[in-house]
Amino acid sequence: MASGYISQSAHLNIVWSMGLCILGRHPWEKLPLYALSHILGAFLGAATVYLQYYDAIQVFSGGELLVAGPSATAEIFCSYPADHLSFWGGLVDQVVATAVLLIGCLALEDRRQGPLPDGLTPVLMGALVLTIELSMGSNCGCPLNPARDLGPRLFTFIAGWGEEVFKAGGDWWWIPTVAPFVGALIGTVIYELLIEAHHRNTPQEEQSPGQELETADKEEVVVDSRNNR
Structure with missing residues (x-):
């Protein structure tokens, strides 16, 4: 919500940024910088949590930082598979979950689906993520x-x-690092083929976020070309 108006609907997930790139609403050359920014932000977020709960982590783990076992604490910060989960099961899990996330996010940001009250989109985005998790x-x-x-x-x-x-x-x-990109690609293609393709001729004032930037850039090019004559 805080960064929505300065970051084209808040690029808080690199796979969302990739989805917009696939749809032509975000420049591909900015994607690596967004990715590095997201990784750095997540790194600093983990460091903050560690500092805040340092005493609790040390007491629970007995001073030994473990990844597995009854006193493991690594899963506080990042994901690890459950005992029942196979390699392919984990791959499918992340592909499906991320595809659902992208479909839901694209639907919420698609103003041609019907306007939402100001400020409601971030709330629904949060509800979408909570439901998926x-x-x-x-x-x-x-x-x-x-x-x-x-x-x-x-x-x-x-x-x-x-x-x-x-x-x-x-x-x-590497599964939670790579599989979400695959899921995002699948989710974006599904939305493009089943929804987006059916309202391409929608008037500009009802375009989705990102498309306004594309339209403005085209209009600026036209104006510049006229001024140079």
Whole structure:
């Protein structure tokens, strides 16, 4: 909500940024910078949580920072698979969950679906994420965001948990890092084919966020070309 008006609906998830790039509403060249920013933000967020709960973590773990076992604390910061979860099960879990997330976010941001009252979109976005995590979080905590998982994992790696954060769960770390991109691609394509393609001729004033920027850029090019004549 705080950054929505200065970041094209708040790019708080790199896969959402990628989805907008696929739809032509965000420049691809900005995507790496957004990704690095998200990872850094998640890293600093994990560091903040660690500092705030340092005493509690030390008491619970007995001073030994572990990734697995009854006194493990690494899962406070990033996701790890449940004992029942297989490799393919984890892959499918993240692909499906992220695809649902992108479909829901695109629908909420699509003004041609019907206008929402000012300020309601962030609330519904939060409800969407909460619903997905409550219904799909039992397998691996439902990371949904590569930066949200990789940033804290890098923090735990250097903060004392060591390289086990990357080895645990059969090298689990790369699934919440890669699978959400696949899910975002699938979710974006599904929305584009089943919804977006059916109202391409909608008037400009009802366009979705990101499309206004594209339209403004085109109008600026036309004006500049006229002025140069």
